Amino acid sequence: MDLATLRDVTFTYAYAEMPALEGVTLQLQRGQLYGVVGINGSGKSTLCSLLRGLIPHFHQGTLEGTVEILGKDLGEWDAAELSRTIGCVFDNPFTQISGIKDTVFEEIAFGLENLGVSRSDMLDRVTSVSEQMGITALLRKNPNELSGGQRQKVAFASIIAMDSEVLVIDEPTSQLDPQSSHAVFEIIADLKARGKSIVLVEHKIDLMAQFADRLVVMRSGEVVAEGPTAQVLASPAMDAADVPRPEVTDLAFALEAVGKGLGCVPVTRREAEAAIATRMRGTQIHADRVA
Amino acid sequence: MSALSPEAASAPSGGTFDGVVSHGNWIRDMHPLNVAVVLASISLLALATPRPVGLVSGCVAFLGIAVAAGVGGSFARLYAKLVVGVGLVLFVLRAAFVHGNHVLFELGPLAPTWEGVREGTTFALVVMALCGALTLYFVLVPMKTFMLALELKGMPPQATYILLASFQAITDLGRSARTVMDAQKSRGIETEGNLWVRARAFVPILAPVFITALNQTEERAIALDARAFNSGIPHTHVLQLRPAPAWERAATALTAAACLATIGAGLLWT
């Protein structure tokens, strides 16, 4: 059973002139980390809302085509069951706080309370999640008084504590420093290793290259490419969608342009370093021979 | 487990997670509903006893309870503000405008009467006794423990959420007003200075601040859904109420019974 199957899906928000998604056909498998990239307004967030069932349950509009989530038609899902099955982190960290809890600890526990998790499990989960996120120092603070970056970490921790089978995550690191961003990606990778299915929207392409199994590239509401990360990053779809490539991939293309092609397209620094190191050793040996 | 260390858990902040909240004071450690019963009984007794003696003793009793609970200072400050801001105003309005036979003095169109003063005093005292009970209750019992107590008695979580969120909204409005003031300063708009300067900066932001708050309700609803608020599963609670010991329950019942009996006796005699 697939995570999601979309067949020729078009969605237009109520009062909008243009569809936000147009003719999207997509098959997402379980146990994978899907990265979704595209410029603002390309339909990434709408795709997230659809996978999470916020369309059509919360957002009004016209939905055409068929959407199946975990083998069941989206319309047949019970909204409450869907909210338990698919966890969702939204892009705006300022509106994801419950507003009724006066400590971060209780804020993170809120979702667990709603799921009826026992108190001892709750304490364990909140503790381990906050240790993973490095926010134990915040646990006694009021969530309504945190900075943007801190709120983003708390919002993320609150959702992953709920331990749902599927996670839809929209720009979880927009307010974070590089180190915290990396930590968030490590946690996402760890979730995937534990068998979760993840759909992740993110602009930080270097991190995507390193962590995502597959990439979905969107432009003007359409999916213009979907496939293994390395393959998609090397494809012209990236330019067409105006999405940057990892720096090392750009470096490889630049080398090729000046006639020093590496013979492969690296997407992570490790791969690039290995390819260039081999080249340098070759030149060294060659130079030695000449000498 | 550093964040849940025993030292931290015993902090009297009410923000403890591992174990039961204790404020180290038996009144403040009482079950929220027992506190409600006791304060309600005292208020009823104060209202039923011949005035104004009963009402004054009620107010004094509240102050006494606050002192015994170790919150005398904060309660007295809050209560003093209410007495001046609400009680005094109510008294003056009644005293000045109620007609009667014994005019005390005349000042232009105003002719306060002895009857007016008496009625004003009683009315202000009634309001102050009720205000006192409510104020004391929320000084003694944090909103969230009160709501938890109600929820455990079967109140739906949606109702407690709305109540808690409304209280939070008041704090949020204050905060967002301050934030917008900062934003205005950053745009060269004076918010520091005399009353006129402040008013000129403040009035235009009132509507937007409210509209922003309203706009957030939809996003709030989605955020709540993401946290499985409507999961259909009975909710559990990270916060725990201290189980009321037998003596506390007995004392509460006794107080209530004593107050009601006094009222009943009073009614029978008259």
Add this chain to the structure above:
Amino acid sequence: MPIALHDVHFAYPDSTPAVKGVDLTVERGERLAIVGQNGAGKTTTVKLMNGLLRPTRGTVTVDGMSTATRTTAQVARQVGYVFQNPDDQVFAGDVEAELTLMPRYLRWDAAFTAERVARAVEMTGIGRYFGSNPNDLPFPVKKFVAIAAILVGTCDYVILDEPTAGLDRPGTRQLVAMMDRLEDEGIAVVTITHDMRFVADVCPRVVAMADGTVIADGSAADVFADDDVLVRSQLQRLEVAQLARNLNLTDRATRIADVLPLIP
């Protein structure tokens, strides 16, 4: 005449020190980036520059005048500050009202207002959203509305707090084009950012902060070359910079063009 911070200290009311002895000068027309971990004191430093905060010790002067003796509003007319979160700044019912807020308050005449608004709209590319309610706009657009609202003013210094957060490539291009125009007009731009690519590409001067102090002040190449600074400010090198270093090519690369000739 610069913005000058001399031995500036600042502690928040709960007495946690946020800035501890900062010396920093920002010249007119200059472009600089302040980098560092969350909580390093970056936002506090810029709020001290525009008078939203006043130092608990030391002095902050703007064009020779101390911020301590003037109201925030007075300082802010010289030093514009775009908040990190546009929701903290944008509050009018539509974009037009938002942009004309300052002109209306300062009673500018219609022609001058129109000229300033048109310039701000053009620089930020928000023309098509002029009649929209800012709350209905996507986060990055709202951010540009917040920037435009500041650019309407006639400040000589503009501070941008995390301008690239959540921006896509077209958005970043718009931002850089805007900064270029500000530079042409002789307006200084101070950015706080975590985006090292942005820093290396468009900011000739980089100030690294850690724990409330300035620990480095120089070019992006200088900052990325210094291991000690990177460790203390918990910054990460750009991918090409790290690659060049790991392969012993150079310590001072920040762009692909720096590395290209060094690879055989």
